[in-house]
Amino acid sequence: MKPKKRNIAIQDTYGERFQNCWGCGPKNEQGLHLKTYPSEDGETCITQFEPDNQYTGGVPNNLFGGMIALVFDCHGTASAAWFAHKNKGLALTEETVIGRFITARLETDYKKPVPMDETITIRSSIEELSERKAIVRMKMEASGVVRAEARMVAVAVKDDM
Numbered sequence: 001m002k003p004k005k006r007n008i009a010i011q012d013t014y015g016e017r018f019q020n021c022w023g024c025g026p027k028n029e030q031g032l033h034l035k036t037y038p039s040e041d042g043e044t045c046i047t048q049f050e051p052d053n054q055y056t057g058g059v060p061n062n063l064f065g066g067m068i069a070l071v072f073d074c075h076g077t078a079s080a081a082w083f084a085h086k087n088k089g090l091a092l093t094e095e096t097v098i099g100r101f102i103t104a105r106l107e108t109d110y111k112k113p114v115p116m117d118e119t120i121t122i123r124s125s126i127e128e129l130s131e132r133k134a135i136v137r138m139k140m141e142a143s144g145v146v147r148a149e150a151r152m153v154a155v156a157v158k159d160d161m
């Protein structure tokens with residue numbers, strides 16, 4: 001996977017013990033290094049990548065469904081972390097150590113095949129936010145066409161987890 005880089009990624013603000021995720025951990029050498037970036041107004045988050053050929057579901061030029069869910073998983077928990085951070089009135093800086101969220105529930109709707117020869121874009125927004133729970137909505141697009149949608153329930157990680 002070739003993730004697209006921008007400014008400060010949420011994953012780069014994870015605390016030391018959360019940086020080894022295979023999908024998005026900066027410290028996982030074999031990992032995919034997905035990156036989630038808040039929009040300028042902070043209301044949405046975006047991640048973009050170009051899939052490598054090995055992640056096909058078998059049909060030529062179609063991305064494997066498990067990879068689609070994986071991207072929603074990593075982008076959704078990072079987005080939840082951002083929306084909770086922003087809700088506290090905090091900014092994102094090089095010094096930020098953001099509160100980590102974990103996936104409790106992930107619903108994925110596969111609407112159209114996801115192509116593998118172009119940039120895939122996933123945008124997220126927040127549906128509901130309380131002290132420990134965030135419900136995040138996501139849309140995956142390629143060539144301006146929605147290919148998949150997801151709804152995630154993410155829960156803030158406690159210090160003793």
Ligand SMILES: CCCCCCCC(=O)SCCNC(=O)CCNC(=O)[C@H](O)C(C)(C)COP(=O)(O)OP(=O)(O)OC[C@H]1O[C@@H](n2cnc3c(N)ncnc32)[C@H](O)[C@@H]1OP(=O)(O)O
Pocket residue numbers: 018073074077100101102103104105130132133153155157161
């Ligand atoms: C250690 C951090 C690593 C982060 C990695 C993030 C990316 C990942 O790949 S995660 C891997 C897959 N996910 C997991 O392994 C999670 C396994 N599950 C758990 O650990 C726990 O069930 C956990 C943490 C999600 C919730 O447990 P707990 O902290 O006791 O929360 P709990 O008090 O039960 O629930 C909090 C809120 O979430 C809701 N909730 C919990 N589980 C669910 C669920 N499955 N569906 C819908 N809502 C749920 C509860 O209803 C509650 O809502 P409300 O505040 O409105 O009453």
